[in-house]
Amino acid sequence: MLVRVAAGIIIREQKVFIALRKASQHQGDLWEFPGGKCEAEESPEQALARELQEECGIVVKRSDYFNTVSHDYGDKQVELVFFTVTEFSGEARGDEGQQVRWVSVADLADYSFPEANKVIVDALLAS
Ligand SMILES: Nc1nc2c([nH]c(=O)n2[C@H]2C[C@H](O)[C@@H](COP(=O)(O)OP(=O)(O)OP(=O)(O)O)O2)c(=O)[nH]1
Numbered sequence: 447m448l449v450r451v452a453a454g455i456i457i458r459e460q461k462v463f464i465a466l467r468k469a470s471q472h473q474g475d476l477w478e479f480p481g482g483k484c485e486a487e488e489s490p491e492q493a494l495a496r497e498l499q500e501e502c503g504i505v506v507k508r509s510d511y512f513n514t515v516s517h518d519y520g521d522k523q524v525e526l527v528f529f530t531v532t533e534f535s536g537e538a539r540g541d542e543g544q545q546v547r548w549v550s551v552a553d554l555a556d557y558s559f560p561e562a563n564k565v566i567v568d569a570l571l572a573s
C-alpha cells in the first residue's frame with residue numbers, strides 16, 4: 447500500500463509546531479509534522495491546507511515546498527511531501543485531541559519522530 451502524504455513544518459518566531467500521533471495510529475506515539483493523506487485528485491498543497499485546517503485549526507496563507515521523502519515501513523509505503531508553512535491565520539492547536547507543542551529547532555533532537563522524518567529533522571537541525 448503506497449500512500450501520498452502532505453505534512454507541514456509550521457514555523458513561527460523560530461519555533462516549530464509538532465504533534466504527537468495517537469497510540470492507535472500508524473507510527474503511533476511518535477511526534478510528527480501535522481498533515482495527512484492526499485485524497486484522489488488533490489494536490490499535495492491542497493491536502494496540506496485541508497489537513498492543517500482539520501487537525502490544527504489554521505488557515506494556511508503561505509506554504510513552500512521543502513522536500514519529498516519516500517519510505518517503506520514494511521506494512522506501509524509512504525511518500526511524504528513536506529512543506530514549510532510560514533504564514534497562517536488562527537492559533538495552531540490539537541483539534542483532534544492530540545498533544546501539540548511549539549519547540550525550538552534545536553530541541554527537535556529531543557523528540558522521537560517516525561523513521562521517514564530523520565532526513566527532515568536533520569536538515570532543520572543543520573539550518
Ligand atoms: N502527518 C504525518 N505523517 C507522517 C509523518 N511522518 C511519517 O512517517 N508519517 C506517516 C504516518 C502515516 O503512515 C502517514 C500519514 O498518515 P496520517 O495518519 O497523518 O493520515 P491522515 O491524517 O489522513 O489520517 P487518517 O485518516 O489515516 O487517520 O504518514 C509526519 O511527519 N507527519
Ligand SMILES: [Mg+2]
Binds near residue numbers: 480501
Ligand atoms: Mg494526519
